[in-house]
Amino acid sequence: MPTPLRRSPVLAAIAVVSLAALAACGSGSGSKSDSSSAKGSGASRVTISLASGSNGDECQVDTTKVDAGPVTFTIDNKSATAITEVELQSDQKILGERENLAPGLPSTSFTLTLGGGNYTIYCPGASDEDVDFTVTGKAAPTPTGSAATLLAQGTKSYATYVSTQVNAMVTAVKNLQRAVDSGDVAAAQEKYALARPFYEKIESDVEGFVLPGHKPTDNAGNLDYLIDMRASNLDPKVGWHGFHAVERDLFARKAITPSTKKLAAELTRNVQSLAKLSKSLTYKPEDLANGAAGLLEEVQTNKISGEEEKYSHIDLVDFAANVEGAEESFASLKPGLTKIDPGLTKQITQRFAAVDRMLDGYRDAQALGGYERYTPQLKKTDANKLSQTVQALQDPLASIAEKVATAG
Amino acid sequence: MSDVPTSDPRSAAGEPPAGRRGFSRRRLLAGAGAGTGLVIGAAAGFAGGRASASSASESGGDVVDLDRSYDFYTGTHQAGIQTEPQRYCVYMTFDLGEVTTQDLQVLLARWSAGIAQLMAGQPVGAVEPDRADAVADDTGEAYGLQPSSLTVTVGLGPGVFDERFGLAAKKPTLLADLPALPSDALKPELTGGDLSLQACADDPQVAYHAIRDLARMGRGTVTTRWTVMGFGRASAGKGQQTPRNLMGFKDGTRNIKDAADFDRFVWVGGSENQAWMRGGTYQVVRKIEMNIETWDADRISDQENVFGRTKQEGAPLTGRSEFDTPRFDEKKDGRPVIPATSHIALAAHENNNGIKILRRPYNYTDGINDLGHLDAGLLFICYQNDPGHFIRLQTKLGGSDLLNEYISHVGSGIFAIPPAPKPGHYLAEGLFT
Numbered sequence: 001m002p003t004p005l006r007r008s009p010v011l012a013a014i015a016v017v018s019l020a021a022l023a024a025c026g027s028g029s030g031s032k033s034d035s036s037s038a039k040g041s042g043a044s045r046v047t048i049s050l051a052s053g054s055n056g057d058e059c060q061v062d063t064t065k066v067d068a069g070p071v072t073f074t075i076d077n078k079s080a081t082a083i084t085e086v087e088l089q090s091d092q093k094i095l096g097e098r099e100n101l102a103p104g105l106p107s108t109s110f111t112l113t114l115g116g117g118n119y120t121i122y123c124p125g126a127s128d129e130d131v132d133f134t135v136t137g138k139a140a141p142t143p144t145g146s147a148a149t150l151l152a153q154g155t156k157s158y159a160t161y162v163s164t165q166v167n168a169m170v171t172a173v174k175n176l177q178r179a180v181d182s183g184d185v186a187a188a189q190e191k192y193a194l195a196r197p198f199y200e201k202i203e204s205d206v207e208g209f210v211l212p213g214h215k216p217t218d219n220a221g222n223l224d225y226l227i228d229m230r231a232s233n234l235d236p237k238v239g240w241h242g243f244h245a246v247e248r249d250l251f252a253r254k255a256i257t258p259s260t261k262k263l264a265a266e267l268t269r270n271v272q273s274l275a276k277l278s279k280s281l282t283y284k285p286e287d288l289a290n291g292a293a294g295l296l297e298e299v300q301t302n303k304i305s306g307e308e309e310k311y312s313h314i315d316l317v318d319f320a321a322n323v324e325g326a327e328e329s330f331a332s333l334k335p336g337l338t339k340i341d342p343g344l345t346k347q348i349t350q351r352f353a354a355v356d357r358m359l360d361g362y363r364d365a366q367a368l369g370g371y372e373r374y375t376p377q378l379k380k381t382d383a384n385k386l387s388q389t390v391q392a393l394q395d396p397l398a399s400i401a402e403k404v405a406t407a408g
Numbered sequence: 409m410s411d412v413p414t415s416d417p418r419s420a421a422g423e424p425p426a427g428r429r430g431f432s433r434r435r436l437l438a439g440a441g442a443g444t445g446l447v448i449g450a451a452a453g454f455a456g457g458r459a460s461a462s463s464a465s466e467s468g469g470d471v472v473d474l475d476r477s478y479d480f481y482t483g484t485h486q487a488g489i490q491t492e493p494q495r496y497c498v499y500m501t502f503d504l505g506e507v508t509t510q511d512l513q514v515l516l517a518r519w520s521a522g523i524a525q526l527m528a529g530q531p532v533g534a535v536e537p538d539r540a541d542a543v544a545d546d547t548g549e550a551y552g553l554q555p556s557s558l559t560v561t562v563g564l565g566p567g568v569f570d571e572r573f574g575l576a577a578k579k580p581t582l583l584a585d586l587p588a589l590p591s592d593a594l595k596p597e598l599t600g601g602d603l604s605l606q607a608c609a610d611d612p613q614v615a616y617h618a619i620r621d622l623a624r625m626g627r628g629t630v631t632t633r634w635t636v637m638g639f640g641r642a643s644a645g646k647g648q649q650t651p652r653n654l655m656g657f658k659d660g661t662r663n664i665k666d667a668a669d670f671d672r673f674v675w676v677g678g679s680e681n682q683a684w685m686r687g688g689t690y691q692v693v694r695k696i697e698m699n700i701e702t703w704d705a706d707r708i709s710d711q712e713n714v715f716g717r718t719k720q721e722g723a724p725l726t727g728r729s730e731f732d733t734p735r736f737d738e739k740k741d742g743r744p745v746i747p748a749t750s751h752i753a754l755a756a757h758e759n760n761n762g763i764k765i766l767r768r769p770y771n772y773t774d775g776i777n778d779l780g781h782l783d784a785g786l787l788f789i790c791y792q793n794d795p796g797h798f799i800r801l802q803t804k805l806g807g808s809d810l811l812n813e814y815i816s817h818v819g820s821g822i823f824a825i826p827p828a829p830k831p832g833h834y835l836a837e838g839l840f841t
Contacts, residue, residue: 052831079831082525084518084521084545100514102517103520103832104517104520104832105834289541290541351628354506391627392505392627392628392631395624395627395628396628401541401542402537402542406539406541
């Protein structure tokens with residue numbers, strides 16, 4: 001049954017859903033078990049109580065049958081330590097959920113408009129995880145604004161983003177090649193920094209391509225190897241190609257040789273091949289989510305370590321590009337994800353903003369690529385902050401693939 | 409008493425605990441050192457319905473039963489203070505980032521629920537989720553391991569009550585950053601923190617898993633600040649044999665052991681004006697580096713004068729056995745037998761207006777330092793109902809302790825330890841109501 005709201009000067013962040021809904025539940029409709037009396041002021045009300053019992057933590061639902069229409073689910077964790085989230089599902093698809101549940105926190109709620117049919121209240125960690133839930137009345141027509149529809153629209157806009165980046169990369173690499181051909185080291189360094197971000201923005205989508213006629217295990221046909229391989233991971237049989245071989249010539253040797261020109265021309269050919277092959281890409285919502293998480297892994301593994309741009313030290317340029325790519329993926333999923341879990345969506349939005357704010361602090365219009373050089377000294381003083389700020393985003397971002405893959 | 413061992417009710421009912429299905433093997437660790445003998449039944453009180461399968465190893469009365477677990481929701485004191493010291497400890501402090509009071513509230517509630525799960529020997533969520541795209545909530549490395557007497561003790565640093573969270577009015581009067589103390593050689597990166605976690609267990613992997621998963625829960629709200637992994641306990645609880653620190657001397661012979669002393673010196677009493685802090689205590693932690701190589705080259709008579717005790721037996725220099733009361737006024741050839749600047753003379757309650765603190769330290773090692781020396785020492789953790797007691801003792805010790813030649817305080821922190829919540833509540837809930 002609904003319990004009165006705990007009087008607290010601060011409502012937990014998880015409970016910011018709707019003050020009105022919380023207050024309504026606080027005024028209490030009593031222990032009503034039939035659908036008609038559980039309904040009042042437009043929305044049916046369902047209270048889900050989480051409590052530890054003799055068989056472990058239990059997920060108790062006061063009403064398992066309501067009329068079609070808006071339904072407000074209020075979740076109150078009284079004493080269940082093993083249950084930290086509750087979902088409403090239909091056919092294994094998540095329609096709505098609340099996370100970060102813990103005993104003692106104020107109750108939290110969410111409202112969904114449900115058509116007639118069978119649903120499941122899923123309480124992972126409970127002794128009985130699934131509670132059947134029935135909605136009587138007209139089956140809802142396939143909603144135009146459902147989470148799944150919105151997510152599918154998002155993947156389309158993301159596909160456009162990727163092809164824009166690929167095309168821009170081809171242009172930028174051609175500019176790099178032209179500067180290398182001119183023999184002007186300073187100009188080529190500048191064009192190098194301008195060409196780098198595009199691949200970093202979409203790396204997780206395009207890193208799987210193999211040139212026609214090559215086996216997947218053959219690095220001589222692996223486009224990611226040919227375009228973006230660093231000195232630390234070379235395959236001696238295939239040798240060094242791509243951006244970072246050019247980077248070594250321009251920044252370590254500070255010299256353009258015939259070999260540099262050959263590398264730059266080859267890089268142009270390879271990004272052109274990549275542009276052609278990437279036209280075949282299609283995306284599921286979880287691909288975007290996994291790709292975004294993958295880009296942040298790139299940040300943690302290669303940028304904060306300073307390994308990516310060992311000679312030019314423009315790691316923060318790549319860092320910002322990885323973050324932009326991840327943010328673009330997330331933005332494409334955001335309308336659908338908001339339907340599923342507005343709290344989580346807001347949290348991730350805020351943490352992207354925190355990373356962006358942090359990166360803004362390193363902007364330097366005079367520097368190559370627009371960001372401070374990531375020198376060993378800067379790494380020593382700032383790597384901890386950079387890494388922990390990204391980590392705070394990485395964890396919740398990694399959790400969204402599951403949700404968008406199963407969205408209803 | 410707050411932290412009496414309990415057996416898992418599900419175990420007592422003959423069922424494996426949730427998340428541990430099919431796992432009922434009992435595992436017991438032999439006590440440290442030689443001379444172990446089996447004691448049947450010593451652990452039976454903890455084992456409930458499964459006592460028939462129980463056996464325990466002990467050395468000098470020191471029983472380790474990996475099936476033992478402690479309750480989190482006692483409503484009295486947090487575990488990990490009066491609890492008999494476990495073999496291992498991982499200690500970590502955290503800084504609160506740019507977060508709201510609500511974020512802090514949710515973290516303390518999530519930590520409370522998580523700690524309750526962990527102390528019962530259960531994962532904090534699925535180790536292997538059903539959905540292919542899901543990320544596991546529990547990191548898994550303690551899956552199948554017993555509760556191992558895990559306790560996790562949560563502390564709130566002075567920073568919780570600064571201008572960021574609007575909680576200044578809830579600040580306990582006695583909580584403040586420690587003043588600079590004589591001989592301090594504190595490194596900023598090993599000092600301070602807004603929150604602390606002390607995870608102790610008889611299996612190091614269980615302690616580490618607890619810290620790892622709680623740190624993971626905190627990401628985005630807190631950032632890690634410093635940590636020490638204690639590999640061997642260096643203090644005794646009631647009924648435990650006095651262990652040794654890395655200097656080879658018994659540590660904690662005269663430690664607080666009786667309930668009356670806990671009430672008098674450790675627990676914050678009913679007169680505390682911050683109601684949420686009653687039944688709590690204050691934790692002071694110091695990372696103390698030892699100059700191992702120099703100490704090892706010191707002659708035995710000097711080592712014994714430094715401590716004021718014999719090395720093997722641990723007897724005061726004025727006595728014959730460990731628990732003989734030291735006689736600080738006893739002289740030989742006109743000089744005190746126990747040097748006035750020996751460690752025990754400076755720290756003894758007789759010489760400090762009767763003040764006692766609860767010491768709960770662990771030995772640690774960080775490997776090898778820049779000079780190729782063994783990098784090791786003592787993770788000194790103490791509990792008292794007035795941090796002024798520690799300050800008074802350390803002011804004296806830091807000023808003239810003979811031991812100072814061989815040690816250096818490099819890390820430090822102070823934390824208010826709220827009492828344990830009742831079921832359905834969370835740690836320091838009173839801050840938010």
